[in-house]
Amino acid sequence: MKKDFRNIYISDYLKNSLVLISQCVMTTVTAPMGYGKTTAVSWYLARMEKKKNTDVIRISTYSDSLPVFWKSVQSAFSYAGYDMLDDCECPTDEASAAFLSDLFCRTLKGETDSYIFIDDFHLLANRKAADYLGELGSRLPENVHLIISSREQIFSDRIVIRLGRNLNQISLRHLRLNEKELTVYAQKCGMELSEQQLDKLFRSSEGWFSAVYLNFCYLEEYGTFPDKKADIYKMLVSTMIRPLTETQQNFLAVMGLADEFTAEMARTVTDMENAEDILSSMTEKNAFVSYFADRGIFRFHHMMKECAEQLFSSFGKEKQTLYLNRYGAWYEDKGLYIHALSSYKESGNFHAMLQVIQKDAGILLASLKPETVEELLVECPEEILKEHPFAVLVLMRSMFNWKKIPQMMKLKEILLQSVEEHTEMTREERGNLLGECDLILSFLMYNDISKMSQLHRSASAQMSRPAISIQSNGGWTFGSPSVLMMFHRDAGSLDQELKEMNECMPHYYKITNGHGQGAEMLMAAEAKYMQGHMVDAQIELEQVYSHIEGNNQENIRLCCDFLALRLALLAGFSVRQTIEQRREEILKRHNTAWLNLFDSACGYYYALAGVNDRIPSLFREHMLYQVNFLAPGRPMMEMIENQIYLTQGEYIKVIGKSESLLEMCRNFHYGLVAIHIEIQTAAAYEQLGKREKAGRCISQALKEAIPDQLLMPFAENYPYISELLRERLLLAEKRQESGSYKETMTFAEAAPAKEMQFIKRIIGIGEGFERQREMLCKEAAYPAQFGILTQQELRIVELMSERLTNKEIAVQMFLSEGTIKQYINQIYSKLHIEGDTRIKRKKLLDQLNM
Missing domain, CATH: 1.25.40.10 (Tetratricopeptide repeat domain)
Known part of the structure; x- marks a missing residue:
């Protein structure tokens, strides 16, 4: 039998647990790294996708950054054909989270079965996010199934109890192979092992899928199982990395920094024309490299990523900086400014970092924690800040939004020094910078029109272009309704x-x-x-x-x-x-x-x-x-x-x-x-x-x-x-x-x-007002569907409920009988009441008394 270690094997015991996903609103899959959590869920979802009226939404978690996770959520829903999250900002408080829950429930409810899979949730390390998902699980409609995989327990006991039968829990005991299952898996992979070898493999791997896979690879490469003292990472290096050519190892080290990537991105970042060939070879031979054909993206398993990152750290500083800057440039070009900032920060390229801040104009910057941006400013030399005055303006506005006024004023001083020192600036450039600085300072006078007006006049007199630090469609009254x-x-x-x-x-x-x-x-x-x-x-x-x-x-x-x-x-x-x-x-x-x-x-x-x-x-x-x-x-x-x-x-x-x-x-x-x-x-x-x-x-x-x-x-x-x-x-x-x-x-x-x-x-x-208030209290007593009617129409409904004829209603309201008939027909139309005159009036009164 031809050997193929990439064969997917799902035991009957695990299948029985996966089947319950479609019967529960919430499923958690928790086990340590390498037990096939993602593989098992993907296997099940691939079968669900073949059914009619089924949507699958896959969300990947890459780090502990909530804004990055939110971007992943938006992209996943958008790719699945749902655009309702495109303009939603990352929820930052309980009210915005509740709004999001309403949006999910309202949009997803229907006849289509929706499977939402959040992978590697442990990387987010956010208790509030976990609590939110638990609360969401208790509200989602029956046709929606939320699946979360993690290395750690996801929900508190309180949420587990609250979800009750709506929660399907798949754990290590479902994913680990027993001796019989290991034998079946070995046969599927084309491995002809003796009982003694199977026994040794079971005892050394304890049914851990990744360990079993690496043992097979090691046996195939070296003709024997690895030493008992060999840990999983040494096995991975020996079987997956060491056999690669130097070019392939360099490729792996560099692309291991990405959460996911396309072939085009790999070719650009590594500067290797044969990037597609390397990837094709890796995906054929290596179960730790996955290709998602529907989206055209590649992803390394976390174990492979960790080994790749260790390999990257062995590069010299100059070589690391080269690749980090290429990453930053790629992300910047694609408008992924948070990722670009991270890459440039790691490379120490503060000039590029400030260019990104200027391009972003504070939009995505607002989703970061203020402390993160303050840390960037501490690390960035003041002389470099002075070379990027427009970025300083964006940072000033951000500091105001975060109520970091001392930091805002410090940035103002840096801006003024920059304008003074850069004598090569044109008069127009100086005017735009100083004018926008006045504009931002005016926010500190937000309810003193006199002082605010002085700064606006000053800004207007100096500026020849619109401000870069303000979105024209953004909030204007700082959240006041008046x-x-x-x-x-x-x-x-x-x-x-x-x-x-x-x-x-x-x-x-x-x-x-x-x-x-x-x-x-x-x-x-x-x-x-x-x-x-x-x-x-x-x-x-x-x-x-x-x-x-x-x-x-x-x-x-x-x-x-x-x-x-x-x-x-x-x-x-x-x-x-x-x-x-x-x-x-x-x-x-x-x-x-x-x-x-x-x-x-x-x-x-x-x-x-x-x-x-x-x-x-x-x-x-x-x-x-x-x-x-x-x-x-x-x-x-x-x-x-x-x-x-x-x-x-x-x-x-x-x-x-x-x-x-x-x-x-x-x-x-x-x-x-x-x-x-x-x-x-x-x-x-x-x-x-x-x-x-x-x-x-x-x-x-x-x-x-x-x-x-x-x-x-x-x-x-x-x-x-x-x-x-x-x-x-x-x-x-x-x-x-x-x-x-x-x-x-x-x-x-x-x-x-x-x-x-x-x-x-x-x-x-x-x-x-008191008379009007009494009338409104009466209106409030009407069923909800009557809310679409005007006060005049509601008055007519009230008189109809008193069994008055159209003529009697006309007398009461000082209107013609014909006008009353028009009003009544309009009421029937708004409430979608059909039939002959007698039936329609009966239906109206029935609705009124519901």
């Missing part, structure tokens, strides 16, 4: 802030390709709303929506949604899309930051409406601590969470949080947010019967709000503070009647009169 909440600092300064914003933003747009376009218009619309000018606010909001249409400014559009929802709630204006429709649209963008922003707007809307069960879970269950918000946006998120505590009746928590939140607002100069928190605290005290303390809080809020006529935070909380405001109004009226008010008084002296007018406006809007 522009006005970001930029209103002090009582009485609103008009000046709006003026400065109008003057400032055109300069910013010029040097950032329109990043945040429409922000100044939206801030003006928000100001109109806050002052109770609802029609003007709605007109200006519609103008903003039109202005940003198609310019990819999703952050600004989400801030528009926040205003639109409040206008709908307090003034009855219609929104462009239902909340459900807008959420579906955002989900398709696969951006957790956008989803969190929309959830904050919805959370606030439903809290004001008193419809608590529809508040998004991130806010309803108070899981903000799981989200990595940027510091400037956190006060707004905390204020929204406080509003939700208020509607949930958690008044003591509202009061308990108020002091620290107000301190945060003072430190960041968030005047409007502070007004909201003072009112929320007053409302909490009022609900607890502590009128005196509530009065002190409302007094402070009025003092800060009246100069700019910011009455809407009071109107939004009117259901909680109505009695408090009426008492306050009564006191102001008594004071005016007593004759203590005169027309010649200063504003401070005339405060009671000003306050009286202000409170009357609040009460007028607040009473209308």
Whole structure:
């Protein structure tokens, strides 16, 4: 029989365990290196792929880098025909992980059996990732089967218990060959061994597949089994590496650095024209070199990689540097900047490393740990940094994002020295560098329009091109759902802030390709709303929506949604899309930051409406601590969470949080947010019967709000503070009647009169809001599918449920009977109700009573 040691052998015992993969959502395959974990799973998946309606997604783990692993996940899904992860950033907190779980479940659910195989998971060494996969396993639909191979235990006992029968565990006892299985395997390989040889082989290998394979190779090469003292690596070197030519050994040493590679990559990195021939020879004779024909890639087994890396370390420094730089150049050319950075760092090529940082513009750099980048900067000589000023700009922006302000300022000094020392720079080059430096420094003044404007003007005057450190479609408000909440600092300064914003933003747009376009218009619309000018606010909001249409400014559009929802709630204006429709649209963008922003707007809307069960879970269950918000946006998120505590009746928590939140607002100069928190605290005290303390809080809020006529935070909380405001109004009226008010008084002296007018406006809007709130609570009682109907349509449904005829409904709503018929047909169409008139009405009422 012809000998073929590459024969795959799967024992019956192992087959029985592999069959269970299709019956379980989760399968773990755990055993030490060399027991054929990957081979066994690949054998099973190859059979599954032959079936109809089956997808196989193979994910390889190469290192402990989460960004690199995430890139592997994206590539695997993309190769399998799923593009839903293409624009998703690497999840960094529990909220983004939960979003990802929803995305997996929603996309993969169906009639197609999906097998997702994560290989070598132990290399990631990330407990949070393992816990996440365990939680995901308990949520995945039945047609999805997740398989994870690892050298170590993957899940904690808690997760194992939770998964229960949904978990199929394949371990060493399934993979190890017993004596009978070893005999069968030897025969399949064409080895004619005596009982004595088989016994010796079993005792020395203990059923370890790699050891058995290497023993066969050793026996074939040297005519005897290796010495008892020979370890697995010595056997591998003796049988797999030593017989190779010097050229082949060099090839192996160099390509062993790659996680996986194509023939083209091998030819480029090794500079060997016959790379394909070498690879072909290796894959034919060596089970530790695999070729995946469907993707055209080669991969070395980890045992072979370790031997190859040892061989590479024996090269001289100059030779190692040569190959590492070739790796870096290959990855750089393919846009794999994280891999390129790693190769250049290892070779000590800081010039190339900084060129990559400039090309990346901080996009993939953001996925690295700040400590990793700081380590690069420590190792990189300052003189080399000065030669790459554009890379320094990118690093400055990254340090700001990571809240590493001292490091950011140190990089600024290096940049200024670079500009000063490089006298050969043109005036234009200097202007672009210094201008972008001012632009980045302006982020430190993010809610001081006056100082920010000075830096934007300076940058605009100096720069002749758009900034390289800013993505025009990226976030603009640092995670805040409101522009006005970001930029209103002090009582009485609103008009000046709006003026400065109008003057400032055109300069910013010029040097950032329109990043945040429409922000100044939206801030003006928000100001109109806050002052109770609802029609003007709605007109200006519609103008903003039109202005940003198609310019990819999703952050600004989400801030528009926040205003639109409040206008709908307090003034009855219609929104462009239902909340459900807008959420579906955002989900398709696969951006957790956008989803969190929309959830904050919805959370606030439903809290004001008193419809608590529809508040998004991130806010309803108070899981903000799981989200990595940027510091400037956190006060707004905390204020929204406080509003939700208020509607949930958690008044003591509202009061308990108020002091620290107000301190945060003072430190960041968030005047409007502070007004909201003072009112929320007053409302909490009022609900607890502590009128005196509530009065002190409302007094402070009025003092800060009246100069700019910011009455809407009071109107939004009117259901909680109505009695408090009426008492306050009564006191102001008594004071005016007593004759203590005169027309010649200063504003401070005339405060009671000003306050009286202000409170009357609040009460007028607040009473209308209470009526609107009651109607919304009724709407919330409708089944979920009715959410697509307008308020007018829901009113008609309500009257239909009271058994009124079309004519009677028309009388009630002051509309013609023909108009009512049109509305009813539209309702049937939206709810997909078919049949004759009598059947359709019955079906509608049946849905209503579900």
